[in-house]
Amino acid sequence: MTKDHKVLPILSGIMTSSIFGFSFLFTKEALNTVDAVDLLGFRFGIAALVLIILQQTKVIKINYKGKNIKALLVLSLFQPVLYFIFETVGVSKTSTSEAGIMIALVPVVVTCFAAIFLKEIPSKSQLFFIFTSLAGVLCIIFMKDQGKESGSFIGILYLAGAVLCAATLNILSRKLSTSFKPVEITFCMMWVGAIFFNGVAFVKHGIAGDIMGYFTSLGDRKIWVAILYLGILSSIVAFFMVNYTLSKLEASRAAIFTNLTTVISILAGVLIRKEPFSIYQFIGGCLILLGVWGTNYYGAKKEKIDQLRDIMPQ
Numbered sequence: 051m052t053k054d055h056k057v058l059p060i061l062s063g064i065m066t067s068s069i070f071g072f073s074f075l076f077t078k079e080a081l082n083t084v085d086a087v088d089l090l091g092f093r094f095g096i097a098a099l100v101l102i103i104l105q106q107t108k109v110i111k112i113n114y115k116g117k118n119i120k121a122l123l124v125l126s127l128f129q130p131v132l133y134f135i136f137e138t139v140g141v142s143k144t145s146t147s148e149a150g151i152m153i154a155l156v157p158v159v160v161t162c163f164a165a166i167f168l169k170e171i172p173s174k175s176q177l178f179f180i181f182t183s184l185a186g187v188l189c190i191i192f193m194k195d196q197g198k199e200s201g202s203f204i205g206i207l208y209l210a211g212a213v214l215c216a217a218t219l220n221i222l223s224r225k226l227s228t229s230f231k232p233v234e235i236t237f238c239m240m241w242v243g244a245i246f247f248n249g250v251a252f253v254k255h256g257i258a259g260d261i262m263g264y265f266t267s268l269g270d271r272k273i274w275v276a277i278l279y280l281g282i283l284s285s286i287v288a289f290f291m292v293n294y295t296l297s298k299l300e301a302s303r304a305a306i307f308t309n310l311t312t313v314i315s316i317l318a319g320v321l322i323r324k325e326p327f328s329i330y331q332f333i334g335g336c337l338i339l340l341g342v343w344g345t346n347y348y349g350a351k352k353e354k355i356d357q358l359r360d361i362m363p364q
Contacts, residue, residue, distance in 0.1 A: 059298035062291040063307035071314025073284040074149045075322060077141050080276035084267040086138045091251040094243035096281030101237050110233050117229055126242035129219035136211035143205025146323055150315025152209035154187045159217035167221050170300045175348035183341020189334035223296045232293035240285055303349040313338055
């Protein structure tokens with residue numbers, strides 16, 4: 051693997067975490083004025099439309115001929131359909147910071163799944179730093195100030211469901227990366243999301259006898275800012291980079307970038323939504339960043355050792 055091939059997946063992971071970190075903020079703001087299902091319909095509708103334009107103008111190439119489309123549809127069921135149902139409802143019932151904190155549990159679940167399903171066994175050093183990162187998450191959760199905005203228990207459960215779906219995406223995308231290009235996986239995910247959430251939104255408004263109500267909120271410019279950010283940056287760009295990173299790095303190494311999302315979501319909540327920030331959140335954020343660095347550093351060392359073992363005579 052060349053130097054660029056080593057650096058680019060890491061840069062991709064950092065950029066993805068930054069985009070996802072701010073996505074909780076935009077989702078939280080948008081949900082103040084628009085229904086959750088409508089927001090998801092707008093988000094993935096914009097994403098699917100942009101991808102079609104890119105395909106028709108030959109900017110991207112999509113070819114599913116002879117490939118396992120059923121497996122790709124199963125991946126799309128978990129992400130975006132189930133994941134965003136859990137995440138959006140969870141975000142609506144918790145704070146921006148708590149949502150990001152819960153999502154930081156993804157690497158721990160991914161590490162367990164990867165060891166079971168992909169036989170990607172992390173080294174002892176990687177495990178240490180993964181759990182260092184987890185310790186940072188737990189520090190933020192259990193040592194938070196009493197005065198901090200706290201979400202409901204049901205909101206935490208919904209976010210836990212999102213964690214399981216995100217971990218499943220990491221495993222399935224890693225497996226499918228051998229036969230699908232990252233853009234092909236992303237294209238399918240966005241179209242499944244667009245069809246499902248817009249379908250549910252139209253049925254909901256139809257039952258209420260208010261089809262035009264689906265379009266009412268689009269008159270608000272603030273909603274368009276959220277839709278464009280969530281639909282283009284947080285859906286197309288971020289998920290393309292997720293699938294690219296997973297095609298280059300082990301699932302457990304790629305997933306650790308999720309913990310950067312926690313730090314960014316806390317900063318967004320504190321600086322923009324004026325949510326309280328404590329010394330425990332600072333300590334927890336430092337532990338999370340240390341875990342991200344250590345997991346990737348020792349993951350790279352493990353990769354070199356594995357490569358040397360492969361070329362050594364038996």
